[in-house]
Amino acid sequence: MTLEEFQNEIMEGIPSELPTKAEYDLNLNHAPKRKEILSNDEKKLALKNALRYFPVELHTVLAPEFAEEMKEFGRIYMLRYKPKHKMFARNIEEYPGKSLQAKSIMLMIQNNLDHAVAQHPDELITYGGNGAVFQNWAQYRLCMQYLSEMTDEQTLTIYSGHPMGLYPSHKDAPRVIVTNGMVIPNYSKPDDWEKFNALGVSQYGQMTAGSYMYIGPQGIVHGTTITLLNGGRKISKEGESLAGKLFVTAGLGGMSGAQPKAANIAGCVSVTAEVNPKATYTRHSQGWVDEVIIDLDQLCARVSKAKKSKEIVSIAYQGNIVDVWEKFDEENIYIDLGSDQTSLHNPWAGGYYPAGISLEQANEMMANEPELFKEKIQETLCRHADAVNKHTAKGTYFFDYGNAFLLEASRAGADIMAEDGINFRYPSYVQDIMGPMCFDYGFGPFRWVCATGKTEDLDSTDRIACEVLEELMNNSPKEIQQQMADNIRWIKGAQENKLVVGSQARILYADAEGRVKIAAAFNKAIKEGKIGPVVLGRDHHDVSGTDSPYRETSNIYDGSSFTADMAIQNVIGDSFRGATWVSIHNGGGVGWGEVINGGFGMLLDGSDDADRRLRSMLFWDVNNGISRRSWARNDEAVFAIKRAMETEPLLKVTLPNYADDDLINSIY
Numbered sequence: 001m002t003l004e005e006f007q008n009e010i011m012e013g014i015p016s017e018l019p020t021k022a023e024y025d026l027n028l029n030h031a032p033k034r035k036e037i038l039s040n041d042e043k044k045l046a047l048k049n050a051l052r053y054f055p056v057e058l059h060t061v062l063a064p065e066f067a068e069e070m071k072e073f074g075r076i077y078m079l080r081y082k083p084k085h086k087m088f089a090r091n092i093e094e095y096p097g098k099s100l101q102a103k104s105i106m107l108m109i110q111n112n113l114d115h116a117v118a119q120h121p122d123e124l125i126t127y128g129g130n131g132a133v134f135q136n137w138a139q140y141r142l143c144m145q146y147l148s149e150m151t152d153e154q155t156l157t158i159y160s161g162h163p164m165g166l167y168p169s170h171k172d173a174p175r176v177i178v179t180n181g182m183v184i185p186n187y188s189k190p191d192d193w194e195k196f197n198a199l200g201v202s203q204y205g206q207m208t209a210g211s212y213m214y215i216g217p218q219g220i221v222h223g224t225t226i227t228l229l230n231g232g233r234k235i236s237k238e239g240e241s242l243a244g245k246l247f248v249t250a251g252l253g254g255m256s257g258a259q260p261k262a263a264n265i266a267g268c269v270s271v272t273a274e275v276n277p278k279a280t281y282t283r284h285s286q287g288w289v290d291e292v293i294i295d296l297d298q299l300c301a302r303v304s305k306a307k308k309s310k311e312i313v314s315i316a317y318q319g320n321i322v323d324v325w326e327k328f329d330e331e332n333i334y335i336d337l338g339s340d341q342t343s344l345h346n347p348w349a350g351g352y353y354p355a356g357i358s359l360e361q362a363n364e365m366m367a368n369e370p371e372l373f374k375e376k377i378q379e380t381l382c383r384h385a386d387a388v389n390k391h392t393a394k395g396t397y398f399f400d401y402g403n404a405f406l407l408e409a410s411r412a413g414a415d416i417m418a419e420d421g422i423n424f425r426y427p428s429y430v431q432d433i434m435g436p437m438c439f440d441y442g443f444g445p446f447r448w449v450c451a452t453g454k455t456e457d458l459d460s461t462d463r464i465a466c467e468v469l470e471e472l473m474n475n476s477p478k479e480i481q482q483q484m485a486d487n488i489r490w491i492k493g494a495q496e497n498k499l500v501v502g503s504q505a506r507i508l509y510a511d512a513e514g515r516v517k518i519a520a521a522f523n524k525a526i527k528e529g530k531i532g533p534v535v536l537g538r539d540h541h542d543v544s545g546t547d548s549p550y551r552e553t554s555n556i557y558d559g560s561s562f563t564a565d566m567a568i569q570n571v572i573g574d575s576f577r578g579a580t581w582v583s584i585h586n587g588g589g590v591g592w593g594e595v596i597n598g599g600f601g602m603l604l605d606g607s608d609d610a611d612r613r614l615r616s617m618l619f620w621d622v623n624n625g626i627s628r629r630s631w632a633r634n635d636e637a638v639f640a641i642k643r644a645m646e647t648e649p650l651l652k653v654t655l656p657n658y659a660d661d662d663l664i665n666s667i668y
């Protein structure tokens with residue numbers, strides 16, 4: 001397809017004539033059939049909803065076709081309207097249109113649907129099984145057409161993938177406002193999502209799927225590396241590295257597969273158990289794990305040798321994680337750090353496998369004897385927790401990695417509760433590591449995409465970011481020097497670690513000052529013609545933006561962790577301070593109804609306007625979250641917000657007074 005044909009297809013939107021239907025591509029990874037949730041009357045409504053995108057004369061062909069999709073997939077994806085052009089982040093100059101900002105959004109949308117990036121590309125799902133960019137192909141086509149038409153005096157609103165329309169606004173307003181899965185709170189149970197999504201009126205945007213900010217596996221590698229390094233510090237003496245220390249975990253799947261790579265970057269010995277040989281050998285062939293061992297005695301010998309010689313090596317154990325924890329206890333192999341990333345958010349449908357039976361037997365049992373399968377899972381979870389407890393009694397530091405391990409183990413009756421019977425015996429990674437060591441200081445997953453698609457631009461931005469961080473480190477207080485050093489190390493090794501999949505993107509944990517200074521330096525380089533335009537953004541899993549009581553805000557202890565004011569304030573505040581687009585979602589990571597999360601995208605084009613916007617918006621975007629964390633009496637955040645007030649006279653944040661515990665206890 002020529003560039004002109006691509007541009008014409010974008011500008012055409014929904015074609016007035018019926019496009020030819022492509023063959024169903026069996027080589028693609030397709031979304032599972034969704035469960036039947038609609039009544040007959042609701043199916044009629046879903047069909048009418050789908051048909052409103054198309055001229056009436058096409059309805060006699062499309063109505064039975066869409067009804068068939070509903071029957072076969074549980075959703076109407078409108079596969080006939082899949083565009084002919086290839087999905088990938090093109091050079092920004094190749095997109096048709098009048099607004100460079102709108103073109104940057106087209107680029108990011110196409111990256112999220114790139115076959116190399118997206119989990120289920122035909123179903124417009126980027127990651128997490130249900131993280132959607134759009135609900136159907138009509139929405140994609142209409143959205144791209146609007147973006148190709150709009151000027152910098154208009155704003156496009158997107159309701160859960162549906163482009164409602166273009167509205168007059170002004171050049172400092174966002175070009176796009178996205179809302180995903182926003183529902184009336186009482187209607188936010190998982191089955192409500194199934195129903196609204198099947199009706200075509202709502203979608204699950206995950207965090208960076210429906211906000212067009214996914215950058216492939218790089219994001220999770222960096223987050224896992226930072227977690228491991230900081231987890232390591234909790235158990236090490238000052239200045240001691242992770243060399244010769246052992247990290248044991250499970251899961252070599254979608255995101256868990258980042259663990260061995262991150263462990264290598266962090267510099268330790270790691271063992272990651274995985275029951276599914278397909279997952280193990282995929283990660284091995286991709287170079288994300290160094291060695292595969294299938295025998296427990298061999299594993300013990302190899303690990304002992306690696307620990308002794310302080311080798312940096314990642315080992316996959318092909319088998320069940322419970323066997324590793326138990327064997328290492330018997331053989332007295334000391335585990336320094338332990339965690340788990342099996343998919344325990346989904347324990348009954350293949351997220352966690354029982355010990356003692358083969359994968360094939362387990363899959364059969366899951367389908368034919370679900371009650372027995374559940375029993376086996378719960379027995380395994382109890383064994384798993386018992387073995388972990390034996391190691392922690394010897395000194396192992398164990399943390400929950402946001403996969404609901406502790407929650408499901410407690411439901412299975414495992415010995416996993418703290419003495420108070422309310423809390424768990426072990427912390428979650430946000431409570432103990434990410435929250436106090438990163439988020440409370442303002443460090444979070446800042447990211448950027450080079451909109452020319454050129455590797456030279458990415459190399460230049462890496463260099464610029466590194467120079468900025470090195471300069472900042474010279475003048476930063478000791479409390480944040482370690483975080484700075486980690487990120488300098490990350491950015492120096494990023495190219496060598498070959499992390500790019502899809503767009504030329506980079507993730508880097510930075511605080512407000514770092515983000516503003518790096519962005520300003522990029523904008524200057526663009527102005528001077530050294531690099532092309534750059535899109536800034538962040539994961540929603542950050543200091544600010546996400547209210548999630550079991551993850552991002554789990555280290556908020558003033559009772560406000562179940563409120564969602566911060567996420568909403570963040571997005572509203574970003575939108576009038578210069579974001580190119582903003583998004584706010586229900587769901588993401590921990591599930592529909594469990595979290596409200598938001599984020600932004602911002603185009604840097606080298607202009608003075610971009611410089612003004614980035615300074616205003618990035619400063620707010622981070623400091624809003626720090627303010628909330630500080631008001632919750634988190635000491636690190638009080639430190640960070642006081643520091644921010646010293647640098648910006650217009651910032652004046654309400655600080656908490658600390659009540660004396662003896663006084664409180666004398667009253668209650």
Ligand SMILES: NC(=O)c1ccc[n+]([C@@H]2O[C@H](COP(=O)([O-])OP(=O)(O)OC[C@H]3O[C@@H](n4cnc5c(N)ncnc54)[C@H](O)[C@@H]3O)[C@@H](O)[C@H]2O)c1
Nearest residue numbers: 251253254255256274275320321342343352353401402403
């Ligand atoms: N903390 C975070 O930032 C974070 C990030 C990503 C994912 N998560 C969570 O981590 C979990 C994993 O995510 P994913 O995308 O890798 O899921 P996934 O399902 O792709 O991978 C999990 C893997 O665990 C394996 N497994 C299951 N039971 C096992 C057992 N008993 N022993 C050994 N291996 C076993 C499965 O075969 C699978 O390959 C999810 O619950 C997710 O929500 C947390």
